[in-house]
Amino acid sequence: MQMPGEVTITEVCPRDGFQSLPNSIDSIDKIKIINDIIDCGYKQIEVTSFVHPKAIPQLRDAEEVVTQISRKNNVKLRALVPNLRGLERAINAGVDKVKLMLSATDSHSLSNANCKTVEAMDGFVPLVERAEDSQVAVSGSISVAFGCPYEGLVPVDRLLMICEKYLELGINDLSLADTTGMGNPFQVQKVIGALRREFPEMRFSMHLHNTRGMAFANAVAGLEVGVTDFDSSVAGLGGCPYAPNASGNIASEDLIHGFEEMGIKTGIDLDKVISVARSLEQQHKPYTNSFLLKAGKNSDLHIKPKGQEKLG
Incomplete structure (x- = not known):
């Protein structure tokens, strides 16, 4: 099967990672971490979420962070927005793209947005209209797309319905999130294959959590479709605050290393990413989950055992 020669990876630690930490991070420290991430060569970074400070206190400094980081290398800044007020804040702060928050199931949507899925999408209309009068691009998302902790497997027909409604809003850039790590490679191929056949004009991305150790396998399955x-x-780092036991995202260093080992270019400096990851591990070790921080890269060779040179 033909694999792509290159991929685009969006770094989401400044939003998804930071929001999951129990202890507050100073704004100046966030800004430094994001600047270090930018230096790694990412094309796009999800820097924050413009939610109410009471909902996610860790991201209460969204404007300060966005306006004070060193924007260079043509990096695009993306932010999550839950409502029109959040969109206004994002526009004023100067982000390049916003992502709308949506759950695949009514149960998760009620926990996350206090309304059912279709009601939440109806609420997107004024956001899309406002964004059209700005320079900010709008993308969509479907959380718990590969499994809901309250309802289990999400029917493909429901995902097709949501995609149809997104297209009616004029949105064809869509993130499919395995929010609680319930997906498997066969399911990923089946679901995304069906969505791409029905909506070839849509650009699908994947937001993978490694809750059950399936994230990289699911990423490869995504590549294949x-x-x-x-x-x-x-x-x-990461985890959905509205999904029980939703552990962190797939580690960037693991994903980059895996793709590069497969001959798929990411355009990201893996050694710099590992350096940032080690710094975060030192500060937040109980909340990190990275194979490369434990085992190192495949190319990290060790000194041969003494006496081995005499063997053979």
Whole structure:
């Protein structure tokens, strides 16, 4: 099967990773971490979420962070927005793209947005209209797309319905999130294959959590059905606050290393990513989850055992 020669990876640690930490991070420290991430060569970074400070206190400094980081290398800044007020804040802060928050199931949507899925999409109309009067691009998302902790498997027909409604809004850039790590490679191929056949004009990306150790396998399955855009988080930080036991995202260093070992270019400096990851591990070790921080890269060779040179 033909694999793509390159992929795009969006770093989401500044949003998904930071929001999951119990202890507050100073704004100046966030800014430094994001600047270090930018230096790694990412084309796009999800820097924050413009939610109410009471909902996610860790991201209360969204404007300060976005306006004070060193924007260079043509990096695009993306942010999550839950409502029109959040969109206004994002526009004023100067982000390049916003991502709308949506759950695949009514149960998760009620926990996350206090309304059912279709009601939430109806609420997107004024956001899309406002964004059209700005320079900010709008993308969509479907959380718990590969499994809901309250309802289990999500029917493909429901995902097709949601995609149809997104297209009616004029949105064809869509993130499919395995929010609780319930997906498997066969399911990923089946679901995304069906969505791409029905909506060839849509650009699908994958946001993978490694809750059950399936994230990289699911990423490869996504590659096999044409996905070339992925989210990941340095050191594996992250987790949905509205999904029980939802551990972190796939670690960026693991995803980059795996793709590069397969001959798929990411355009990201893996050694710099590992350096950022080690720094985060030192500060937040209980919340990190990274194979490379434990085992190192395949190319990290060791000194041969003494006496081995005499063997053979």
